[in-house]
Amino acid sequence: MRIAITGAGNVGRSIARELLANGHQVLLIDKDPKAIKTESVPDAEWLLADACELSSLEEAGLDSCDVAIAATGDDKANLVHSLLAKTEFGVPRTVGRVNHPGNEWMFDEVWGVDVSVSTPRLMCALVEEAVTVGDLVRLFTFKDGSTNLVEMTLPDDSPWIGRRLDELVLPGDTVLVAIIRDGHAMAPDKDGALEGGDELLFVTAPDHERSLADMLTAEGATPRVVSQPDLAY
Template identity: 65%
Template sequence: MRVVIAGAGIVGRSIARELLANSHRVLLVDRSPAAMKISSVPDAQWLLADACEISSLDEAELTDCDVVVAATGDDKANLVVSLLAKTEYGVPRTVARVNNPKNEWLFDEAWGVDVAVSTPRLMTALVEEAVSVGELVRLFTFQQSSTSMAEYTLDPASPVVGRTVGGLPLPADAVLVAIVRGDRPIAPTPDDVLEAGDHLMFLSVPDAEAELRSLLGAP
């Protein structure tokens, strides 16, 4: 499968590595010379160009492309890339990154988007599908490292309920990356007070999980 990725930032390069590891062909496109970190993904093809321009997409040979991934940090650019890929080149599959959840309603077939990837929505879906209250659940492990994402739903009896995020003595190798409260993802700050029913999303190494379970009161 040949995949063209618009946006060679951290997200675009990470996607490229995973696809290359699965034996796909990848072209990274970015208009910024600073993004041309070719040595970071040496097996990919690279193109310094503006993916919102028809001439650039011609050069990227989108007519010979199976999937276009719009992974820039600009929602407007991701919409334009998706629309051009679908309407001008007939690309079978387009995947677009949603940076601002408020723009998510735009990312549909009208803009040529087959799949919209929104981090807050993805995290909420993982919580709804895989979580048991009072248990630390490992959702997935990053293939490039031993770091895992785990989720814990706060039981009313948890010793951390009512405490602030800043007051949690987290293990050295564990990071609280998000709180999902109801249907709303929250970027945690030191002053946020934890409530029963909160879904806590952690990044941690396996050795830190036992200490994390003890802190949260998990079995």
């Protein structure tokens, strides 16, 4: 795929290196001459231009890109670029970086954003995931807001310890997608059994999170459902 990344700072360059390592073509765009460090990502294309201007995006050949990633430190610029990429150049997939969680509500299809990534929220969720046992932690919300990726580290007093997975009746259309045990990821096996300390990853609707948390913890326990709180800076 050909992928355009707006913002050639540390974030943009890191994304570019990963994508190049996976065999993609990458174009890095930035309007700041100091950000054009071609030696840092020598296999990428580089363009000194304002990615919020139509003429610059025409020069970049954005209409030939499969993905446009807006990764600047300015939410306004990321929104404008995503909107132009989607509406003026027909880029099939757009990804927008959210720098301030208070702006997250704008990063949707109205502004041409297919996928939004909020760094503060992801960091908060990962901290919660690392330190909580017996609480359901929301790691990621898919773009339509109707489905979440959630995690729970199974407490040692869970009623499901030692029971077969095919006995696990999950609420609604919840799906157990992976089990992490002793640092190793495993696909769920209906003949397998759960152990204390297992990290369970589910895809579920927000309405089922509380029921899921309740069923996995001991009777009388009061598990939290930890969403990603708004952070300010």
